Amino acid sequence: xxxxxxxxxxxxxxxxxxxxxxxxxxxxxxxxxxxxxxxxxxxxxxxxxxxxxxxxxxxxxxxxxxxxxxxxxxxxxxxxxxxxxxxxxxxxxxxxxxxxxxxxxxxxxxxxxxxxxxxxxxxxxxxxxxxxxxxxxxxxxxxxxxxxxxxxxxxxxxxxxxxxxxxxxxxxxxxxxxxxxxxxxxxxxxxxxxxxxxxxxxxxxxxxxxxxxxxxxxxxxxxxxxxxxxxxxxxxxxxxxxxxxxxxxxxxxxxxxxxxxxxxxxxxxxxxxxxxxxxxxxxxxxxxxxxxxxxxxxxxxxxxxxxx
Amino acid sequence: xxxxxxxxxxxxxxxxxxxxxxxxxxxxxxxxxxxxxxxxxxxxxxxxxxxxxxxxxxxxxxxxxxxxxxxxxxxxxxxxxxxxxxxxxxxxxxxxxxxxxxxxxxxxxxxxxxxxxxxxxxxxxxxxxxxxxxxxxxxxxxxxxxxxxxxxxxxxxxxxxxxxxxxxxxxxxxxxxxxxxxxxxxxxxxxxxxxxxxxxxxxxxxxxxxxxxxxxxxxxxxxxxxxxxxxxxxxx
Numbered sequence: 042x043x044x045x046x047x048x049x050x051x052x053x054x055x056x057x058x059x060x061x062x063x064x065x066x067x068x069x070x071x072x073x074x075x076x077x078x079x080x081x082x083x084x085x086x087x088x089x090x091x092x093x094x095x096x097x098x099x100x101x102x103x104x105x106x107x108x109x110x111x112x113x114x115x116x117x118x119x120x121x122x123x124x125x126x127x128x129x130x131x132x133x134x135x136x137x138x139x140x141x142x143x144x145x146x147x148x149x150x151x152x153x154x155x156x157x158x159x160x161x162x163x164x165x166x167x168x169x170x171x172x173x174x175x176x177x178x179x180x181x182x183x184x185x186x187x188x189x190x191x192x193x194x195x196x197x198x199x200x201x202x203x204x205x206x207x208x209x210x211x212x213x214x215x216x217x218x219x220x221x222x223x224x225x226x227x228x229x230x231x232x233x234x235x236x237x238x239x240x241x242x243x244x245x246x247x248x249x250x251x252x253x254x255x256x257x258x259x260x261x262x263x264x265x266x267x268x269x270x271x272x273x274x275x276x277x278x279x280x281x282x283x284x285x286x287x288x289x290x291x292x293x294x295x296x297x298x299x300x301x302x303x304x305x306x307x308x309x310x311x312x313x314x315x316x317x318x319x320x321x322x323x324x325x326x327x328x329x330x331x332x333x334x335x336x337x338x339x340x341x342x343x344x345x346x347x348x349x
Numbered sequence: 350x351x352x353x354x355x356x357x358x359x360x361x362x363x364x365x366x367x368x369x370x371x372x373x374x375x376x377x378x379x380x381x382x383x384x385x386x387x388x389x390x391x392x393x394x395x396x397x398x399x400x401x402x403x404x405x406x407x408x409x410x411x412x413x414x415x416x417x418x419x420x421x422x423x424x425x426x427x428x429x430x431x432x433x434x435x436x437x438x439x440x441x442x443x444x445x446x447x448x449x450x451x452x453x454x455x456x457x458x459x460x461x462x463x464x465x466x467x468x469x470x471x472x473x474x475x476x477x478x479x480x481x482x483x484x485x486x487x488x489x490x491x492x493x494x495x496x497x498x499x500x501x502x503x504x505x506x507x508x509x510x511x512x513x514x515x516x517x518x519x520x521x522x523x524x525x526x527x528x529x530x531x532x533x534x535x536x537x538x539x540x541x542x543x544x545x546x547x548x549x550x551x552x553x554x555x556x557x558x559x560x561x562x563x564x565x566x567x568x569x570x571x572x573x574x575x576x577x578x579x580x581x582x583x584x585x
Contacts, residue, residue, distance in 0.1 A: 042467060045469070045470075046467075049464055056452075057452060060452045061452060253448065254450050254451065254452070256448075257448045257449070257450060258450075258461070258465070259437075260408065260410075260437060260442055260448070261437065261438070261442070261461065261462045261465050261509070262434045262435065262436075262437035262438035262462075262465050262466065263434065263461070263464075263465035264431070264434055264465070265430070267464070267465060
């Protein structure tokens with residue numbers, strides 16, 4: 042009996058969806074907008090997340106050592122730093138590598154390079170490049186260096202630590218992004234709730250048109266589940282069709298904005314992202330569409346189901 | 350004592366039923382009424398006399414403010430939601446405005462009533478064409494209600510009402526929107542249904558219909574029964 046009813050509910054839902062063409066079209070139109078807003082929210086979150094990660098990766102601490110620092114001291118410092126839990130990686134650059142990096146970085150400045158050639162010896166000391174686990178750890182690493190290697194005193198083997206200012210700027214920027222992400226999330230949630238309410242009202246309007254039909258179904262003794270079922274199926278179909286349309290629309294939209302996002306957000310091309318994550322995006326959008334459609338139908342039909 | 354055993358002996362029994370709506374309108378006042386199995390009862394009265402309220406309470410669409418309504422020995426007002434549906438499957442309904450499902454074909458409209466009653470696909474395939482033959486609409490099964498005339502729509506409504514072989518047919522002003530020829534045809538179908546053993550309750554304004562039937566007539570006025578003639582004529 043259950044399967045017979047289930048089969049009939051599915052069939053009726055499909056037929057109703059097809060026969061109520063205008064109502065179905067308007068519901069789909071509204072749901073496409075809802076799902077586009079949802080997709081926009083997902084993409085914004087991805088872009089901000091990517092920006093934050095990219096910024097974090099750009100921050101490191103460069104410990105410039107004195108040219109006469111002993112190799113054993115340098116090695117010990119590297120080992121000490123590697124054991125710190127706040128540190129993700131420590132890279133040692135020899136004096137020659139530092140010189141080479143300087144030459145590459147200043148290849149446009151001939152005067153500087155000429156001046157360098159006048160010097161008989163390599164003026165640079167070795168260098169340690171440190172990457173922290175996250176931005177908030179840089180303060181602790183600086184403190185560790187001050188406490189253990191007497192940074193800024195005559196006894197220190199450290200010539201300079203050139204991270205502080207750079208990471209402060211980036212930390213501020215990341216705070217702004219963080220706040221923006223939270224603010225954006227609130228705005229997005231408001232938009233999503235609003236669009237769900239609009240969808241709900243559109244479907245409620247469709248139910249209003251069918252209210253006499255629902256009353257007749259009640260009068261011939263149909264069970265509530267048998268009356269509600271086809272409407273929920275039709276709602277789910279609205280969601281399914283809308284999500285497929287949204288996935289099709291996303292192709293030209295992301296293609297159009299992809300290059301701009303790559304320039305603005307540290308190389309994240311939305312079109313590439315859309316293509317690479319097509320399956321996941323499809324799954325989320327289809328699930329959201331079916332959920333919003335069927336729940337809206339269920340909520341909308343409730344008020345027309347009273348027996349007396 | 351007669352009232353006490355009334356519901357046991359009759360098919361439908363209204364026991365001192367009063368209905369007052371939320372806006373203080375008194376639709377029915379102390380109505381006691383007994384309908385026996387296989388009876389054909391016509392209920393007449395002016396607009397606002399309480400005919401439709403009476404029907405709505407029988408279908409458990411409205412609850413009485415006072416009194417009880419029995420269908421056989423069951424108190425309709427004490428029924429749970431699921432039981433209300435079962436009761437409605439035992440009562441076939443026909444309305445003045447037909448109340449067909451507009452997005453379903455003639456066949457689907459009738460099949461829906463059978464599906465709602467949990468009948469199998471085989472039963473539906475066997476019974477729907479049969480009732481369509483009975484109301485002379487076999488060639489219209491694929492049409493939608495909007496493609497039919499008023500008389501044809503009402504015949505579809507009758508087919509839907511009888512397809513589950515209910516114990517009672519309730520027809521609320523079924524000829525109100527029909528011309529005399531279609532009215533005659535509908536009344537003949539209702540008489541035939543009654544002859545086959547189904548109780549029929551008919552509300553109407555149509556004097557010609559009542560006089561032609563020559564069956565029991567209950568007259569309502571201001572929510573009260575003012576006349577109950579076993580083989581009555583239309584007197585208002």
